[in-house]
Every structure is written in structure tokens, then in C-alpha cells.
Amino acid sequence: MTKQQYQLWILEHQSDDYILERKNEDLIQLDTSYAVASVQFSSIEDNTLVEISIVSKKDERTKFYLHFELKEEEHAKKLFDEMVETLIRLKGEKKVRVLLSCSAGLTTSMFASMLTEAAATLGLDYEFNAVSCMNIYEEADHYDLILIAPQIGYMLNRLRSSLPDHLILQIPTAYFASYNTGETIQFIQKSLDDYCRKKNDNKKKICHCKKSQKRILSIVIQINKNKQRISYRLYNKNEVLDENLIIKPTYRIQDLYDIIDTLLLKYTFIDCISIATPGIVNDNKHFVEAYTGSIIDIHELFEEKYHISTYVFNNANAACVGFSLEHPEYSHIIFHSQPFGVGHGGQGIIANKMLLTGYKGIAGELRYYLHRMQLSDDENKLIWTEAGALEVVTKALLPSIITIGPEAVAISCRMTPDMKEIKKTLSSFIPEEYLPEFYSIQDPIPYMLDGLAHLADEII
Numbered sequence: 069m070t071k072q073q074y075q076l077w078i079l080e081h082q083s084d085d086y087i088l089e090r091k092n093e094d095l096i097q098l099d100t101s102y103a104v105a106s107v108q109f110s111s112i113e114d115n116t117l118v119e120i121s122i123v124s125k126k127d128e129r130t131k132f133y134l135h136f137e138l139k140e141e142e143h144a145k146k147l148f149d150e151m152v153e154t155l156i157r158l159k160g161e162k163k164v165r166v167l168l169s170c171s172a173g174l175t176t177s178m179f180a181s182m183l184t185e186a187a188a189t190l191g192l193d194y195e196f197n198a199v200s201c202m203n204i205y206e207e208a209d210h211y212d213l214i215l216i217a218p219q220i221g222y223m224l225n226r227l228r229s230s231l232p233d234h235l236i237l238q239i240p241t242a243y244f245a246s247y248n249t250g251e252t253i254q255f256i257q258k259s260l261d262d263y264c265r266k267k268n269d270n271k272k273k274i275c276h277c278k279k280s281q282k283r284i285l286s287i288v289i290q291i292n293k294n295k296q297r298i299s300y301r302l303y304n305k306n307e308v309l310d311e312n313l314i315i316k317p318t319y320r321i322q323d324l325y326d327i328i329d330t331l332l333l334k335y336t337f338i339d340c341i342s343i344a345t346p347g348i349v350n351d352n353k354h355f356v357e358a359y360t361g362s363i364i365d366i367h368e369l370f371e372e373k374y375h376i377s378t379y380v381f382n383n384a385n386a387a388c389v390g391f392s393l394e395h396p397e398y399s400h401i402i403f404h405s406q407p408f409g410v411g412h413g414g415q416g417i418i419a420n421k422m423l424l425t426g427y428k429g430i431a432g433e434l435r436y437y438l439h440r441m442q443l444s445d446d447e448n449k450l451i452w453t454e455a456g457a458l459e460v461v462t463k464a465l466l467p468s469i470i471t472i473g474p475e476a477v478a479i480s481c482r483m484t485p486d487m488k489e490i491k492k493t494l495s496s497f498i499p500e501e502y503l504p505e506f507y508s509i510q511d512p513i514p515y516m517l518d519g520l521a522h523l524a525d526e527i528i
Contacts, residue, residue: 069110071116078107085156097157102126102162105155107148107159109138110334120151121274126164127212128264133315136326137270143322154317161196164255167207168239170217173200179247184248184381185383194253201232205483206214206452208234209409213256215239226454228484232510235263238368261502276393277518279306282339282528284523285331286520287324288383288513300327301517302335312519321364328374340375342524344516346414350429379524383512385423388416389505389522390515391478400474402504404465405512406457406481411447412438413481419472423523434464441466457483462493480509 078096082088086098086105098105103126108119122132132154140145166183168176176198187194199207201220202228208214216223237259243252283304289299298314310331314323321336323399324343331338343366351367370378384519388403395401399421406413415432417424425432438447441463450456461484465477484490487506494503509515 069138069144071138073109073141074118074138074144075109077145078307080154081148081445083116085159098152100155103131103155103158105132105151107151115333115399117330117333120147122151122155122158124158124161129259130315131158132317134323134326135312135314135330137329139329148404150316163193164213164256164260164393165211166194166196166213166215167211168196168198168215169201169204170220171201173198173203176215176217178227179244179249179252182247183252186253190253192253194256200414202453205454206409208261212261213237215252215256220245226485230454230482232482233257243452245482275303275306275308275518276390276515277303277306277521278393278525280521280525281305282525283309283335283337284340284342284521284524285328285338286517286524287327287343288386288499288516288520289343291341291346298323299513299517301521302331302338303521310334321369325373328370328376338374340505340524340528341370341374341376341378342386342520343378345380346383348429349380349382349425349466351387377524377528379527381520381523382414382416382425382429382432383416383516385417385425386416386516386519386523387480387509387512388418388478388515388519389423390517390519391476391509392418392421393518394515395476395523398475400472400504401476401478402465402468402472402474403509403512403515404461404479404480406451406461406479406483408466408482409451411449411451411460413461415464417468417472417474437467438464451483451486454483456492457481457491462490465490466494466497469494469504473502474504476505476507478507478509478515480512482509485510498508 075096079090088098090096092111094254096107103122103124105122110117117135118138119135121130124131132151134147136147151357168180180196180198201223208231214234216238217236218241221238224238237469253275285431286301288299296319297318298319327435335364358482366378366380370376384405387405389400391403392401401418403416404413412435414434417432443459443463450460461481485508488510490506491503
């Protein structure tokens with residue numbers, strides 16, 4: 069399929085759901101009142117690279133992003149259709165959803181009703197709801213902004229640490245005391261505008277990968293409810309040659325092909341591919357496709373297709389190796405990965421500077437024993453409260469610390485950002501003199517990417 073044929077096919081898809089317009093010879097846009105979808109074309113020699121994205125107008129967040137080499141007609145059309153489906157679904161997210169919270173949720177419920185009426189009068193597409201402070205974490209992902217009442221202002225810093233992807237504010241006391249809806253709405257609007265501007269400032273990522281003579285592609289697959297993310301980095305020696313983040317409702321093996329095809333188009337060759345995925349990985353080969361649930365031998369499949377050595381590793385193991393590159397002073401390390409809202413996490417373990425994967429890759433799979441650790445409630449319920457998450461994480465760490473005796477423990481858990489709390493709780497079981505240094509990891513992905521490159525380099 070040629071660029072011109074694909075563009076003509078796209079332009080045939082006029083709809084009442086969006087305004088379809090060709091901006092120039094390399095850009096087609098689908099515009100709505102709530103988001104903009106873009107199909108961008110670029111040429112590399114005689115080949116065409118296509119980038120498809122959706123950006124929300126509400127908060128300027130990227131809701132969908134992928135790229136691929138334009139080759140197969142059916143595949144190109146399928147990706148466009150998937151983008152359109154995602155765009156139309158976003159119509160339901162058009163409203164700015166604001167969650168209010170106080171101790172019991174009673175006073176904020178009344179205020180939320182008043183704010184909803186005021187927003188409707190002003191013609192603003194806002195929705196306000198309220199919950200008890202005990203339920204904030206469980207509800208957070210459904211809202212764009214969280215407002216807490218002054219009486220629970222002591223929770224502000226903790227909430228911001230645990231929910232880094234959310235804008236969290238304390239309602240000014242004067243506005244809350246008088247139920248001043250007009251000033252509160254203005255406060256919300258200004259805060260959202262400021263937040264969007266600051267959020268778009270790019271932070272430079274640091275690479276801790278050891279120098280290699282190989283060009284290695286690291287890919288990390290993240291599974292998070294209805295949104296899948298695939299992060300990748302292409303390393304050239306110890307420098308990052310390219311990196312990006314793919315955002316889709318679900319992923320297929322074809323999404324990995326698109327990443328590889330694009331990079332081969334841009335950089336000609338890759339020496340090795342290294343992939344991180346959740347769960348047990350046996351023999352650095354197997355990969356479970358989320359869309360079909362099928363188990364795929366990545367090693368055989370990719371080597372046959374690309375003639376590139378390919379390996380799969382557990383994500384916590386990759387993160388542990390990445391952390392060890394940043395901290396070479398430690399010989400014994402545990403990296404505890406606890407995805408947000410998931411009752412059991414996983415652990416990567418290094419002992420005597422060697423990664424422990426165990427028999428058939430089972431090392432660090434906490435799901436097989438955590439529910440037997442005399443927890444005060446089911447771990448899937450506990451993980452939604454600060455005290456419950458602290459209990460889950462510390463009891464998951466306790467057997468590992470006693471067995472391995474680590475010098476350092478890195479914890480990636482949004483609900484337990486305070487390492488002093490972790491240490492204090494564990495000191496009730498283990499004398500403090502035997503406890504390791506604890507590190508809070510806000511974003512484990514860079515560690516996984518670096519760790520993957522290092523693990524692959526050791527094999528090849």
C-alpha cells in the first residue's frame with residue numbers, strides 16, 4: 069500500500085463524530101471538541117513511516133500513540149480503525165471530572181452538588197463527586213483532579229507522592245468554609261492550566277547502562293487496566309539512540325513488530341532485542357500476548373523473522389539489574405515492584421552480584437505465598453489504603469530480607485513512598501541493625517530498560 073493510497077482511504081472516512089481534514093501532504097487530522105487525532109507521514113529513502121496519535125484537549129495528555137512502517141494494507145487500516153474507536157470512546161471523557169474528599173465525604177458531597185449546579189449555570193462541562201478519604205485511591209483513576217478538604221490537608225503530600233499522575237489540591241479554607249462555588253471553580257481552572265503547562269516540560273532521562281559494543285533494543289510491556297503501554301529504548305553502546313512510548317487499549321505481537329520495523333527503517337540494524345514482561349519467564353523465551361492469551365516463543369519467532377537474537381526477562385528482574393547498575397556498591401539487592409491497584413507484586417533479587425531467577429523462573433513470584441502471610445484482610449482490598457499497602461509490602465519483603473540479607477531494597481509502590489515507614493514497620497520483626505537501605509522508586513521503567521540492555525549484553 070502506498071502513502072497516497074492510504075491517505076485517500078483515510079479521507080474517505082468522513083463522519084459526524086469528527087472533522088476529517090488534510091492539513092498538508094504529510095498530515096491528516098481528525099478534530100473533535102474533546103481531542104485531536106493525527107496521522108503523520110514521513111519518508112525514509114523509499115519507505116514511509118506513519119505515526120498515529122490522539123491528544124486530549126481537556127488535559128493535553130496523549131491517549132493513543134503508535135508508529136509503523138507502511139507495508140501491509142490490512143494492518144495499516146486496522147490501526148487507523150483502532151485509533152478512531154479510541155477517539156470516539158474519549159467522548160465519554162470530555163467532562164472534567166473532579167473528586168472531592170473529606171473525612172467521611174459528607175460535607176464535600178454537599179459542596180460537590182453545589183459545584184455541579186454552578187458549573188452547569190456557567191456552561192462548563194464539569195462533573196463533581198465526593199468520597200471519604202478512605203476511598204480516594206480506589207477512585208482516583210476515574211478523575212482528572214482531586215480536591216481535599218482543609219480538615220484532611222495533612223494527607224496532601226502523601227497523596228501527591230502516591231498519585232504522581234494526578235493533580236491533587238487542597239480546597240482553600242475560605243472557599244470551603246463559605247461554600248464559595250465561583251471562586252472554587254476559578255481556582256480549579258487556573259490550577260488545571262498551570263498543571264498542563266508544567267506537565268509538558270520534558271525531563272532528561274539518565275542512562276545507567278554499562279558500555280557495550282552492541283546496538284541493543286530494550287522493550288518494556290506494561291499492563292494497566294484498559295490501557296497498555298510499551299516503552300522502548302535503542303542503545304548504541306551506552307548512549308540512548310532512540311526511545312518512545314506506545315499507548316494503546318491493548319497490545320498484540322504485531323505492536324512489537326511495528327516498533328522493530330520502524331527502528332530498522334531508521335537505523336538499519338539491531339544486534340539484539342531484550343523484552344521485559346510481568347510474570348514467570350522461563351528460558352528467556354516465552355511471552356504471553358494480552359490480546360489472545362497465547363504463549364509465544366519470542367526467541368524462535370523473532371529470530372526467524374528478523375534474524376536478531378531476542379530474549380525475554382521478568383520485569384522485576386530487569387529492574388533489579390538496572391538498579392544495580394546505578395548502585396554498584398551493593399552486592400545483595402531486592403527490587404520490589406508493586407503495580408498500582410494490584411494486590412501482589414513481584415521481586416527481582418540479586419545475591420553476590422548475581423541475578424536469582426530460580427527453577428523455571430519462579431523466584432520472586434509473590435502471588436504463591438503472600439495470601440498466606442496472616443494479612444489482616446485480602447491483599448486486593450488492603451492495597452487501596454495506605455495502612456493496608458504498608459502491611460502488604462512489608463510482609464512481602466520480610467521473608468526475602470531474612471533469606472537474602474540484602475544491603476539495599478528498592479521499592480516501586482505508589483502507595484508506600486515513605487521509606488521511614490517501611491523501615492519502622494520491619495524493625496518490629498528484624499533488629500534495625502540488620503535492615504538494609506531502602507530506596508523509593510517513582511518510575512521503574514528506566515531501570516527496566518537499562519537492566520534489559522545489560523542482561524542481553526551478558527548473553528550475547
